[in-house]
Amino acid sequence: MRFAVKSDGNWRAFRHRNYRILYPANAASNIGGWVQRLAQDWLVLELTNSGFYLGLVTALQFAPVWFFSLPGGALADRFNKRKVLILTNIAAGLTSLTLGILVVTNNVQIWHVMALAFALGVADAIDKPVRQSFTSEMVGVVDVPNAVSLNSANFNFGRLVGPALSGLMIAAFGTGPSFLINAFTYLLVIIVMANIREAELFREPRAAGPTTIREGFRYVMARPDLFVVMSVVFFVTTFGLNFQLFNALMATKVFDKGVTSFGLMGTVIAIGSLSAALFSPRIEKYRSTKFVIASSIIFGISIFIIAFMPTFLTYMIMLPIAGAGALTTLIASNSTVQTNSDSAVRGRILGIYQFVLLGGAPLVTPILGLFSEAFGIRRTIALCALITILAPTAIWLKFKDRIAVPEDISIAAVLKTA
Numbered sequence: 073m074r075f076a077v078k079s080d081g082n083w084r085a086f087r088h089r090n091y092r093i094l095y096p097a098n099a100a101s102n103i104g105g106w107v108q109r110l111a112q113d114w115l116v117l118e119l120t121n122s123g124f125y126l127g128l129v130t131a132l133q134f135a136p137v138w139f140f141s142l143p144g145g146a147l148a149d150r151f152n153k154r155k156v157l158i159l160t161n162i163a164a165g166l167t168s169l170t171l172g173i174l175v176v177t178n179n180v181q182i183w184h185v186m187a188l189a190f191a192l193g194v195a196d197a198i199d200k201p202v203r204q205s206f207t208s209e210m211v212g213v214v215d216v217p218n219a220v221s222l223n224s225a226n227f228n229f230g231r232l233v234g235p236a237l238s239g240l241m242i243a244a245f246g247t248g249p250s251f252l253i254n255a256f257t258y259l260l261v262i263i264v265m266a267n268i269r270e271a272e273l274f275r276e277p278r279a280a281g282p283t284t285i286r287e288g289f290r291y292v293m294a295r296p297d298l299f300v301v302m303s304v305v306f307f308v309t310t311f312g313l314n315f316q317l318f319n320a321l322m323a324t325k326v327f328d329k330g331v332t333s334f335g336l337m338g339t340v341i342a343i344g345s346l347s348a349a350l351f352s353p354r355i356e357k358y359r360s361t362k363f364v365i366a367s368s369i370i371f372g373i374s375i376f377i378i379a380f381m382p383t384f385l386t387y388m389i390m391l392p393i394a395g396a397g398a399l400t401t402l403i404a405s406n407s408t409v410q411t412n413s414d415s416a417v418r419g420r421i422l423g424i425y426q427f428v429l430l431g432g433a434p435l436v437t438p439i440l441g442l443f444s445e446a447f448g449i450r451r452t453i454a455l456c457a458l459i460t461i462l463a464p465t466a467i468w469l470k471f472k473d474r475i476a477v478p479e480d481i482s483i484a485a486v487l488k489t490a
Contacts, residue, residue: 104257106234111250144198145423165258172251288420310432344392371397372460
């Protein structure tokens with residue numbers, strides 16, 4: 073029986089069989105990823121009872137984006153994306169399986185966690201730009217905005233379910249099974265990837281010649297519309313999107329709450345983000361560089377308001393609004409970058425996008441932590457909000473006459489006029 077979806081509907085990406093079979097596997101993997109994230113943090117605290125080691129393991133897992141997201145984008149443009157994704161999922165699954173076995177056999181040590189977190193980070197840094205550029209091959213450029221919205225809903229559903237499931241499992245069985253379950257979800261993705269029909273992919277011939285990261289940077293610099301989107305995303309994610317820091321310090325230092333309330337804050341944000349992801353297909357036609365700028369400023373305003381919420385209840389009421397604003401900005405920026413990039417360089421563009429998206433926070437967040445200790449968390453949030461508002465405003469004023477998408481976005485035409 074044929075799966076019927078309207079060609080102009082809010083779920084139209086599901087018309088494509090490859091995307092349709094991969095979506096539930098990715099849902100399981102997203103849940104598994106959040107299950108492991110909570111279990112890993114808890115395991116580090118069990119082994120060390122140290123906030124320093126907790127921060128160090130987190131840094132080791134996310135630092136590889138500085139070194140491997142750009143090469144990952146180049147791999148996406150040069151090699152078969154499906155096969156690369158099978159390899160990255162095998163690598164990531166092996167790290168989870170190894171850690172799970174070490175835990176259940178009572179042989180785990182902190183250096184094991186650190187090494188495997190770094191290895192998982194390397195696999196993930198390569199995987200992200202390849203996976204995102206593979207979306208356009210599964211659904212075609214026309215349906216990419218819809219697929220990005222559905223993928224965001226998928227991710228945020230995992231963010232809602234995963235931590236709660238992990239908490240129940242840790243309480244009942246310890247941390248070991250959480251890692252083993254995540255390893256199994258990688259296996260599901262690998263099985264589905266092996267059953268992707270390559271004949272149904274939307275592929276374009278690869279250009280001859282070397283695939284260089286430098287060429288990707290030249291392409292972005294020659295495209296003010298893409299450069300503006302990435303610049304705005306840098307400020308939004310580096311300064312505005314620090315909910316973990318904001319919530320932890322507001323809960324403990326301002327509202328005198330415990331870990332339960334801190335966890336509830338994350339759930340409330342995820343509700344707002346999931347709601348935005350489900351609503352976003354209805355506003356696909358409005359997504360553009362201007363839309364990214366406008367939504368980032370609105371997000372910044374919501375963060376500024378949060379800084380002055382007088383009670384825990386009013387703070388909680390504002391969190392889903394801020395979460396929705398953040399995700400609306402990120403969905404718009406991701407789909408704008410994908411749909412307005414030449415397929416020959418799209419993987420490298422998404423590698424640069426991931427570098428910008430995730431690369432600033434590991435450096436800036438510790439500084440914000442020190443700033444909050446010196447001046448208070450409310451002033452820190454207000455400062456981050458002002459940067460999130462003023463930076464996109466300044467970028468808009470500088471580039472407002474140059475952000476139109478060129479008629480010919482091919483790499484040859486863009487670099488010829490650069």
